[in-house]
Amino acid sequence: MNIDRRACLKLFGQSAAVVGIASFSGCKTLNLANAKYTYQGQALAIRNRIIAPSFPDYAMSITELGAKPGFENDSSEAIRQTIAKVVSAGGGTVVVPAGEFYTGPVHLESNINFHIAKGAVLHFYPEPERYKPYVFTRWEGTELMGLSPLIYAYKKTNVAITGKGILEGGGSEQHWWPWKGPWKKSTWGDDPIENQKFTRDVLREMAEQELPVAQRVFKNNYLRPPFIQPYACINVLIEGVTIKNSPFWLVNPVLCKNVTVRNIHCDSHGPNSDGCDPEACTDVLIENCIFDTGDDCIAIKSGRNADGRRVGQPCENILINNCQMRSGHGGVVIGSEISGGVRNLYAQNCEMSSPDLDRGIRIKTNSIRGGHLKNLNYRDIRIGQVKEAVVINFYYEEGDVGKFTPVLEDINIENLYVEHATRAFSLRGYPHTPITGVSIKNLTILKVDKASIIENVATIKQENIMINGKKVLITNG
Template sequence: MGSGSAAIGAATLSGCSSAVKPGNDFAWNDEASAIRQRISPPTFPDRSISITDLGARPGKGVNVGDYIEQAITQLAVAGGGKVIIPAGEFYTGPVHLLSNINLHISEGAVLHFIADPELYKPYVYTRWEGTELMGYSPLIYAFEQTNVAITGKGTLEGGGSPTQWWPWKGKWKEASWGDDPVENQKFTRDVLRQMAEDQVPVADRVFDDNYLRPPFIQPYRCKNVLIEGVTIKNSPFWLVNPVLSENVTVRDIHCDSHGPNSDGCDPESCTDVLIENCVFDTGDDCIAIKSGRNADGRRVAAPCQNILINNCQMKAGHGGVVIGSEISGGVKNLYAQHCEMSSPDLDRGIRIKTNSIRGGHLQNLNYRYLRIGKVKDAIVINFYYEEGDVGQFMPKLEAITIENLHVVKARRAFMMRGYPHTPITGVTLKNLTFENVAEESVIENVADIEQHNIQINGKAYEI
């Protein structure tokens, strides 16, 4: 399967007996149809500049960032257009997009982002794991811009590796870098989170010693965003992370990054988002819907809403379609359909993760026609994620529907853990088939579950 295209209708994942027929309609109900009609990718003037026309040359050790900035500025002044990265290997620092700019990565082009943290200063207004701060610039960043795009069939290479960016995670899996006593994200993260709890202004959340890795692509408070066609590899942190943005289209991209926190696509507190025809092969969640963490998420108070997911392929990752865990602003109106998931390294298929510190009102979440080949836990709703039950902000689930799900092989069909005082409610399960399940499901504190036609190992099942 070529990079930048998820031709799922013609492909069969390992462990799946047949592929799901793709569909691009959202005639689920009037609401889903209206969301689809509203989402429209931006268009750009028929005007372009190739960075090589300005003097940029390919080759390691040559930073072409100034040429990219020059092309963006010239086109923005002229009213917008396409900045072309032609075929070849180019190296740059951060790229900041302006309104009406399409950064086009041509087929055969590889745009490498140099892994030198000093290049990603001065700090910018950003969000890190759901908390706002002044931090390292994302590799590709746009702030309060309108009509921005990243397109093309080329490759974006983030430079994350066991020697660059990723060691700031600290101890992770079997990584040989260990747990550095100085260069470790927890020393910045813990202070940042306390600042948020203390309501320190975002402008004052600045760190001389900052070990919070930047996301790859982050449009922040933008309108009309398109990310299309590109292959995204080896991100320092999350790959595609639109924040507080409206009318976002992410389609035909290929995410290939297996470092720590290599989430594929994480819309945060966005409105009207389409994620379609994408391939996710990641070191963390494939798609994770987010809306801010704890006190900071409640301060911003912006849910992630009106999200459409269609015809995507999930390979390795912590979860396929995920809600959380930074979910304090809530989520509403999610429609996910016609996706394939399968890998020995896929931990969960459908996943909701939160706790009583993060809370979140999760309402009108809909999943249908999903097929999972091989997974550890197929459906997970967990109120005990990380901190457990030590807060005062109870999660609330309302109108969650999962229907027409087929799972070939799983360790467990369900892992659903609510609180004794706040059980999991508001869930409807219809026409779920699990062919081969090795272990019993984990069901704790679940109430008000509507269920129809659930089959596990060839037998009828009820929660």
């Protein structure tokens, strides 16, 4: 298969010349059969496999079956009936037109494009009882029968959420978020009963004891639901929408294949407001998105502890391209629920910057979670302001108290440019399992305020690392 220069630029953006794509065997004659082991060949192969679903021309507005704007007008049943009618017609598009509509959870079916039109705001009532009966879901990487995600699809094929409208999750200091418990400097979240800790801790023990998922049910469940969760679906598209004030993680495809997330705007600053968390998925494209979040912007996951190892599905073949990361705990993150492993990640052409961006590139795990992390590639990333540029932490949360030590293999960071970082690196391996398998090339940080933290790093291939105008070498502190 040959591709021309125009196709190269479409994939790799204006930085193509920087990374030498145009001169790689002459981009005009790049042959994937010969280049399958190169960065360019592998990234392009992932893109070529990922094809967004298409839908029949048939479309129906939710107003045709009685949906009306306004808080007092519950559109839940009209949305459900509209989806059912479009399914009976062979599939197509369910339209939420301009206006402010209110609903409970939305469950998508196969061959349904749920379209939020420009000028539409779809509010989800922040009333937990509406999100029952419980569904098969995951919460922080552990399976259970839990509150329905706000938009949910289970074992469906060809599902989409599209449009230029707004999805409003209703998370706030009064609703959903207080279940987190004490958070930052908030004055809410101290309720001794309505606190996720009491459900979470029991759930995690159930998973360690390998209790069947059907029995992981709680009469009083205080685990906040994710906003959008397609679960075990094939051919998923999430495009164009703005997602605001999520109860929990915003976009969380789990065990899905062929996932496209593009041109979305994630704007949520509550606890655990991760932007996009593909979990144990295969073939994922995240492109041209904006993340302004209260937690990780993008976090790649594959299940937590015993549950992640039981399911045993890595998150693999992921292409992140041309995204913007603003505030958040991390820009492109691996973990922490990573027990199933991650392989074949390509993150490129991204821009990050905010006084509230804690980390740029981040890998977080520990010896309870473990995980084999292989072939992770970060290239052509620009960061304006960040607290820590590159973080690899084997001590995340529980530290070193387990028997599943993380394995890093073929981790590559190239062409990373940072204007201002409080700290360049925080690399913390174990004395018995130091960090290995990392390569850093062409990294420039114009201004750094504090010394890096380097603990138990065995070997890092490094070339042309410039910090504060001086060439440096990463060595154990």
